[in-house]
Amino acid sequence: MLKTLIIIPAYNEELNIQKTIDDIEENAPEVDYIVINDGSKDNTLDVLNKYNYHYIDGFQNQGLFGAVQTGFKWALINNYDVAIQFDGDGQHSASYIKILLKAIEEGNDIAIGSRFVTEKKPFTARMLGSRLLSLAIKITTGKTIKDPTSGFRAYNKDCIRLYAEDSNNPPEPDTLACMLRNGKHIKEVQVQMSEREFGKSYLNPINSIKYMGRMVISILLIQPFRKVKK
Template structure:
């Protein structure tokens, strides 16, 4: 039986990118459903969404990535979807890989990560230092090698849809992968290509990057290993 797939697109101030993102899905993954979670955008993201009649849920305030994505998981759980694809609204992910990710879920994997570094080498750049540190921390705590744990391009099966929809302690971040591995969730990476953001700026400036890395390290070493497995 063919999987019922929902692409969840969190969007905050993505007015210049969201149209291209949805058109990519419509052209390259036309057999899946999608929903944009407008996370209280302060620009005209909502206007662009409405002008194009894109499927969406409008959040009246900014909940952050976790709140936006969990809203999508709750919708998927409610409507009986088999697979959720987490897909950024900034145009960096490519919908052509969605079918390969779904295929890997159908083969028995619980989480599939679209990785830039399965077959390609990770560059030694300041930008990739955080990814290397997180990957090292996850390997140290679980023994599992993940080449691109910070990738926001992921597929989740039904069990994980429930995990993420119902538990406030499971943000779609790298640290939660430690807990998922402790739950014996099977994680697979596949090689993908990602584009650079064309418009707007990432929230990860230097100060936010330091805060993010500090939070990830504390969680990976001091929180996730000691959570009660449900």
Template structure:
């Protein structure tokens, strides 16, 4: 029997992208349920979701990526889904690869990451410097090689759904992968392609990138290795 799968789509000010993202899901992954978490958008994202009758949960304030994704995990937990797929609302992730991620969960992986660099080389660019640094830090503390730890295109099994839904210290970020490796969870990567954001701007401008990298490195090296595994 196929695993019941929910695609969770966090969206903040994605009015220019969200309809196209959902259209991609409808056309290329119609067998999977999905829900958009409107994270207190200040543009007309909610109007588009309502007009097109797109399944969604509307937050009246901006919870941030963690809060939005965790809301989706809670919905999946309470509605008895077997798999959650985290899928960006900006059109960068491609729905045609969702089945490959779910297949990895069916084969026994706890977490499957849609990776740009399984069979493709990671470019030596300033943009990828942070990814390389995070991957090196994860390898240092876990001896586990994850080549694309910053990818937000991931699938999680039932046990992980419960953990990410209920634990307030489990944001869907690279640092918590360290904790999951320490718990003995199996993490695999699947080669995918990603598109460039077509509209809008990423929140990761230079100041936010520096803050993000600092937070990730501190957590990976100084917090996650010493968390009590339970």
């Protein structure tokens, strides 16, 4: 089996992190995990210590990119074959880890846990940004990513290195376009996601609009001219 690390970025997830780790230990006990405590201001660190969870403590908030890249660096240093980005808020299910790993074993560079492989994307205001990102990726790469905003992704060894070493390569929808343009193979697999039970996402309506706008501009105007490091 491929040596696998689950990377769990966590910011103020004191009420969610135990359920997340329990899910992994129950449904994917054969893989390792590391929680990246991203400068949480609540009691996340206390929970991690109470249950002796595996974690790296960030002394300040780096944001999603900084937290996940810390995990990629850990995976690179410790020679993991696969790294899986996995939310700490309970929205992702570890029961799908096996099918993500299977997609990597089949030769894909990135596997995305997608809500919309066999299910249709709803025509809602919430999904408008996702549709715009999918369209921008299609325009610039000729490839279709149905769920570009999914944060449930598996990366092979080469992609671990690329994300760990390049500060211009955050694990965001825009860099998926860059990876596609540089010959990487991406496969989406159908998953179900849950709603967050506790706490609030930083992506409120205003932040969501800003985020989607930034991603679309990057996909259309920046990523087509980037080359990933060899």
